[in-house]
Amino acid sequence: xxVLAAPGDTWGIPGPTFLGFYLLAGLAVVIGAIVHRRRxxxxxxxxxxxxxxxxxxxxxxxxxxxxxxTSLGGLRGTGVVGVRTDRRLAVGGSLPAGAxxxxxxxxxxxxxxxxxxxxxxxxxxxxxxxxxRQGLEQQGLALSAARRQSAQRGSFPVFLLVLLxxxxxxxxxxxxxxxxxxxxxxxxxxxxxxxxxxxxxxxxAAERALRELRRTNVHLAPASGPAYATYGAAGAAMGVALFGxxxxxxxxxGFAEQAEIQRQALSGTGSPSVGGCSGGSSDSGSSCSGSSCSGGSSxxxxxxxxxxxx
Amino acid sequence: xxxxxxxGVGIGWRPEIAGFVAELPGLRFVExxxxxxxxxxxxxxxLAALVERGVTVVxxxxxxxxxGAEPVDPARVAHLARVAELVGAxxxxxxxxxxxxxxxxxxxxxxxxxxxxxxxAVVANVRRAQADLPVPLALEPIAALFDWPDDELxxxxxxxEILDATGATLLLDIANVHANARNxxxxxxxxxxRLPLDRVxxxxxxxxxxxGGFYHDTHTDPVPPVVLDLIGELCARHRPPALLLERDGxxxxxxALRAELDAIxxxxxxxxxx
Numbered sequence: 001x002x003v004l005a006a007p008g009d010t011w012g013i014p015g016p017t018f019l020g021f022y023l024l025a026g027l028a029v030v031i032g033a034i035v036h037r038r039r040x041x042x043x044x045x046x047x048x049x050x051x052x053x054x055x056x057x058x059x060x061x062x063x064x065x066x067x068x069x070t071s072l073g074g075l076r077g078t079g080v081v082g083v084r085t086d087r088r089l090a091v092g093g094s095l096p097a098g099a100x101x102x103x104x105x106x107x108x109x110x111x112x113x114x115x116x117x118x119x120x121x122x123x124x125x126x127x128x129x130x131x132x133r134q135g136l137e138q139q140g141l142a143l144s145a146a147r148r149q150s151a152q153r154g155s156f157p158v159f160l161l162v163l164l165x166x167x168x169x170x171x172x173x174x175x176x177x178x179x180x181x182x183x184x185x186x187x188x189x190x191x192x193x194x195x196x197x198x199x200x201x202x203x204x205a206a207e208r209a210l211r212e213l214r215r216t217n218v219h220l221a222p223a224s225g226p227a228y229a230t231y232g233a234a235g236a237a238m239g240v241a242l243f244g245x246x247x248x249x250x251x252x253x254g255f256a257e258q259a260e261i262q263r264q265a266l267s268g269t270g271s272p273s274v275g276g277c278s279g280g281s282s283d284s285g286s287s288c289s290g291s292s293c294s295g296g297s298s299x300x301x302x303x304x305x306x307x308x309x310x
Numbered sequence: 311x312x313x314x315x316x317x318g319v320g321i322g323w324r325p326e327i328a329g330f331v332a333e334l335p336g337l338r339f340v341e342x343x344x345x346x347x348x349x350x351x352x353x354x355x356x357l358a359a360l361v362e363r364g365v366t367v368v369x370x371x372x373x374x375x376x377x378g379a380e381p382v383d384p385a386r387v388a389h390l391a392r393v394a395e396l397v398g399a400x401x402x403x404x405x406x407x408x409x410x411x412x413x414x415x416x417x418x419x420x421x422x423x424x425x426x427x428x429x430x431a432v433v434a435n436v437r438r439a440q441a442d443l444p445v446p447l448a449l450e451p452i453a454a455l456f457d458w459p460d461d462e463l464x465x466x467x468x469x470x471e472i473l474d475a476t477g478a479t480l481l482l483d484i485a486n487v488h489a490n491a492r493n494x495x496x497x498x499x500x501x502x503x504r505l506p507l508d509r510v511x512x513x514x515x516x517x518x519x520x521x522g523g524f525y526h527d528t529h530t531d532p533v534p535p536v537v538l539d540l541i542g543e544l545c546a547r548h549r550p551p552a553l554l555l556e557r558d559g560x561x562x563x564x565x566a567l568r569a570e571l572d573a574i575x576x577x578x579x580x581x582x583x584x
Contacts (some may be wrong), residue, residue: 199353
């Protein structure tokens with residue numbers, strides 16, 4: 001059946017014709033955006049979890065704050081960091097061999113008597129975190145600001161199509177034309193546009209590595225009641241990195257309480273569209289990586305958005 | 311037997327040290343507390359990985375109450391049987407003890423009086439259990455700080471009669487041998503000389519501590535040198551096919567735990583698993 005243009009058609013295009021083209025265009029644009037996104041977010045196929053240190057894992061799993069807790073957990077595990085009665089951190093020994101730049105920065109900050117919650121504001125700690133992040137970006141595990149923007153750009157055509165649909169609905173309504181089907185077409189597109197605008201901060205390769213690590217380190221989950229003395233400082237650090245500060249509380253409740261470390265349990269299902277979660281206090285400054293913390297990632301307050309659990 | 315029995319030096323698998331156990335390169339044998347394994351689901355992840363590696367897993371029951379006066383609970387036997395099938399065990403083990411009587415749970419293993427009546431009760435229960443188990447059963451006598459006043463048999467005769475009547479093998483706890491001798495002022499070697507050592511399926515080695523004039527079989531302390539020496543004496547008489555380190559808490563750093571396994575290997579002449 002051929003639909004002819006009638007004088008009353010919005011923009012001179014009959015509703016069914018516009019709707020048909022609109023749906024086709026929507027499909028094409030969404031598929032294009034998904035393909036683009038998958039390519040940008042892929043990351044290297046060669047990186048396995050076994051190649052990552054606890055602080056790298058922590059950064060990928062929970063951002064700056066979790067990397068700090070992981071360093072603190074490792075240092076506490078070796079007994080070189082303690083806490084004073086006034087809740088400020090203290091140093092109980094020199095750094096162990098194999099200390100990372102972040103360990104050195106946290107150790108230095110503890111030596112200055114900072115509160116645990118202040119660690120993220122320390123200049124040295126921030127520098128060490130930047131170094132950590134850059135290393136992960138170079139490995140293709142964390143997404144740089146540029147790559148995140150590139151991934152986000154994929155959603156622009158979808159957004160433009162949503163705008164077009166919106167204009168047509170507006171024009172149609174003003175014209176007294178039926179718009180119900182168009183509204184039904186625009187709603188899913190708008191949802192797709194919003195979802196595609198949310199960009200994770202780690203690549204799929206990082207997701208894979210984290211999944212593998214959670215599986216191979218399930219014995220470090222606090223629910224297993226891990227024998228931290230047996231697993232040593234490295235095990236404690238990996239426990240914090242994968243399962244949150246619940247590990248610190250399970251390992252050394254006296255220290256965790258005295259140092260006012262917020263209890264946070266990370267479940268094993270990090271959703272790719274959820275950004276960095278800060279387990280720390282809500283005043284811990286930039287808990288998300290990079291310059292752009294997308295609206296999708298809910299940070300702070302100790303609670304985590306989406307799949308990170310809380 | 312559905313497969314080879316346990317051999318060499320093993321360690322009691324516990325979720326708390328699953329990561330440590332998983333990384334023992336030479337490990338061929340672990341034991342798991344049967345009641346800690348869900349009968350229908352898959353085994354705990356770390357244990358499943360060991361089964362895949364071909365490590366022999368022996369379910370160790372603690373709640374069958376074979377020494378109870380009432381018949382053994384068929385549901386508990388069925389659970390032990392299912393766990394054995396789940397991990398492909400060549401045998402299962404249980405204690406010669408009672409944990410409940412008249413419907414009351416004691417919460418831990420209680421020793422039996424060594425009487426003919428007790429032998430008959432244990433034998434009847436062991437036979438009931440054996441009838442429903444897919445694999446052989448090894449029996450473990452427990453440590454006791456005291457003897458019942460009406461004991462008719464000594465430890466060796468008591469055990470031998472039960473083993474003879476049931477065809478079960480013996481799970482010998484070498485730390486208990488030390489504990490029982492130490493706490494009663496007896497000679498552990500005299501007991502070793504009289505036990506049917508050719509019937510030993512494997513040996514438990516656990517740590518303990520002296521406290522208040524008694525040796526306590528704590529499972530949370532290091533294995534004392536005197537128990538390691540006793541392993542040497544045991545192996546000089548008849549070397550058991552396997553020895554297993556039982557540690558249930560206050561876990562030491564990994565190197566200390568490895569050193570304990572190495573010490574058991576050295577005392578028994580089996581290859582180190584670390």
